[in-house]
Amino acid sequence: MSDMIFSTATFDNMPANTGRRDLFRIAGASGLLLAVTGSGNVFAQTSTESVKYGGDKMPGGLVDNPLMFVSIADNGIVTVICHRSEMGQGVRTSIPMIVAEELDADINRVRVQQADGDEARYGNQNTDGSRSIRQWLEPGRRVGAAARAMLEAAAAAEWGVQVSEVQAQNHLLVHKPTGRKLPFGKVAAAAAKLQVPARDSLTFKAPAHFRYIGKDNVKLIDAQDIVTGRAGFGIDTRLEGMVYAVVARPPVLGGKVKSFDAAQALKVPGVLKVVELATTPLPASFNPLGGISVVARNTWAAIKGREALSIEWIDGSNATYDSAAFRATLEKAARSPAKAVRDDGKTIKVLGSSKRRLEAEYYLPHLAHATMEPPVATAHIVNGQCEVWAPVQAPEAARNIVAEKLDLKVEQVTVHVTLLGGGFGRKSKPDFVAEAALISKALDGKPVKLQWTREDDIRHDYLHAVSVQRFEAALDDKGMPTAWLHRSAAPTISSTFKQGAMGLSTGEIGMTAINIPFQIPNVRIETPEVEAMARIGWFRSVYNIPHAFGVQCFVDELATAAKRDSKDYLLELIGPDRKINPALLSDTSNYGEDPARYPIDTARMRRVINLAAEGAKWDRKLPKGHGIGIAMAYSFMSYTATAIEVEVTTEGDLRIVSVDSAIDCGPQVNVERIRSQVEGAVIMGIGLAKYGEITFKNGRVVQSNFNDHLLLRQSESPREIRVHLAPNDQSVEPGGVGEPPLPPIAPALCNAIFAATGKRIRTLPIGGQLSPVRT
């Protein structure tokens, strides 16, 4: 049994799962030897510094108490708690790898258990911002090292020897002088009674001795369950007596129900009840949108019942939202002076007096997450306790909004985290979880699964911000910029939480805009104020998408104007190898990380650019109709660059010939998942660039499903994606992986299209822009 455990995943908290789950429960329950008790916060970092960074700055902070994360059964099975959400990035495999490494456990005898939402116990659980490994690699190693120290101490006591003579080796404790051995399971009970060692007493493996971290030898823990249909996603939750619900939501943000007639809906076979949900005034925050819920014996009956509802809506002020008109609003804002958040030198003056200037504007639309699993949540309420099963990236936020909406204490709400059928930031917003809880409350606590349809998902997303990116540059005789003005006109995510908030926040402009490290004496970055008329939210890589697109396309335009090679020009702009304190670029955000630990390293930028270019054989002569484009981004503390070769036919058909994507995320943990995240970002990025767009008319989202909101399909995918990993460097600070590969894709693609055709794409999506104009 033991060696199948890691390869066949477990999912203890899913009521739908049977058989094997119970087996594991029994195995796990037979003397959990490192008892999980008390609050994790006793071990949380108690920094005396006034300024906190990284994971310490996050709500709940970092916890590295092994008692919270590791238990060892008397049969030796090690259970590692995964407190981050799995959505394809492999965190349920990577976190056990990290802990097993320092514990010196046999990975085949390690299993994973998904944590409920409980930040008092586990520290921050948000699975976003490409933070899970970036911020938990070190704490995770401490968890493993502390547990190992406790096992070694227990074995030493058992043998009556010095602890320095005992060493954990591959699930055994070895007395080095005599070669005596004890399995982990035999001393775990004694170990659990020992004091957790102080952080500064811990010892760590030298990276040269790693067996799992960076070794590319551990299979995805959930793969077997996924391919057999047994994996438990949010949609797969089943409870005894459960009913099914869908909601008709106000079509315009800020709208609400005026009146409704449920008579016809109630006649639909299988429909049980119709419930009105109150609409909370804006800002939207994580509040449900309100509307009319139809509850039925199955999802289909609920959907049919919803179709039979007759509802009159009050639309509110956002009914005027029109994407064509809003583009003009954004362009006007981008063409007007605005608040400067970085102002090196005399940019405005130099631009005004320059003989050679170049300017360009780029328009990027709203994007929808379109996770393959639409939002879904199951809730029931028993004796004043609400229990929820949901695919959430932020389980504590889900707890909080459920508690608020049900008027419960947070401790009265349990959030079980299922697998996520895609996240990309959508499932960081738990509005749908609160909906499920409210419907259950209206049904006297009955278990209910609240299902969003695809149309609900497309029409009521927290959208990636629409924006206009405007650039102006003054150029010297050699075509290098002497001044650089960038205005990022976009609604801010802050507007979702504070009504009327305008202008990008420090963190938002800190994404590939304010922190460009180019060697330009005069740089001015401005954040024009535009209002939000939709729910704006985090989308994989967030404002790096428009900023990297604008910056990297504009650099390509500058290179073209200078009649220079695009890659050489980009490298010259970045300049000599150096480490830059982001604060010197007026970036006070730096993704929340300590600028001393995370300077901007231009040598690493240069390296990923060269890796991508060399992979693509950048300097070769290309067939007619082909072109290669390149783009770079520094985001979430990782360095990425992509070179794409395209062919554009005279009919305007775009074919991706090859993609070379490079990433430097510093230390590598789960190498295979780094590669898969890069590959996925390439495909998602190409899809977004070609098709991604949500538009509004009369305040309503125009698109509805995969017929009018297209995602990339198999035939359009690159046949080959070459991923280039910078050397695995355990000596630098860890960077993110989930988001960083995405920002360079669209600019590399559009630069390639220019190289192939001479046509600049300044408006996304590309759509039909490559079709020849009929005359």
Add this chain to the structure above:
Amino acid sequence: MSTFTINDKPMTVEVPDDTPILWALRDELGLTGTKFGCGMGLCGACTVHLDGQPIRSCITPVSVAVGKHITTIENIEYDELGAALQLAWVEAGVPQCGYCQGGQIMSAVALLKAKPKPNDEDIDDAMNGNICRCGTYTRIRAAIKSVSLTQGDKA
């Protein structure tokens, strides 16, 4: 009331005739491996086999399946090609979030049954109806080809 054979077992559901097979499987019978993605036959997450042919169960009413055999992802491991593809999927690390992969595998099984040695265009045609938002298409293609090669050797 509709009676059909699901994964080699006779089953009955008491739902209106127009109820899609998807929701009968998931909500009435508890077979949750088949996924809901779009409800319009556009994404392929709901792909099952009806008498061996791949269908989109989200737009196929239960009335169509009466007296026929439905195979879902939960049972495809008992099919030689199904088991081979599942193994290839795991070996190649195909899944990311995994939500669409049951449907992808069901389409791939149908493809290899019809064309044991598909070329790239065959793969495009057979797999284009299955959307993956995570972007696993290159690994899906590679996994199908790896099974095609081994199965081809047996033939």
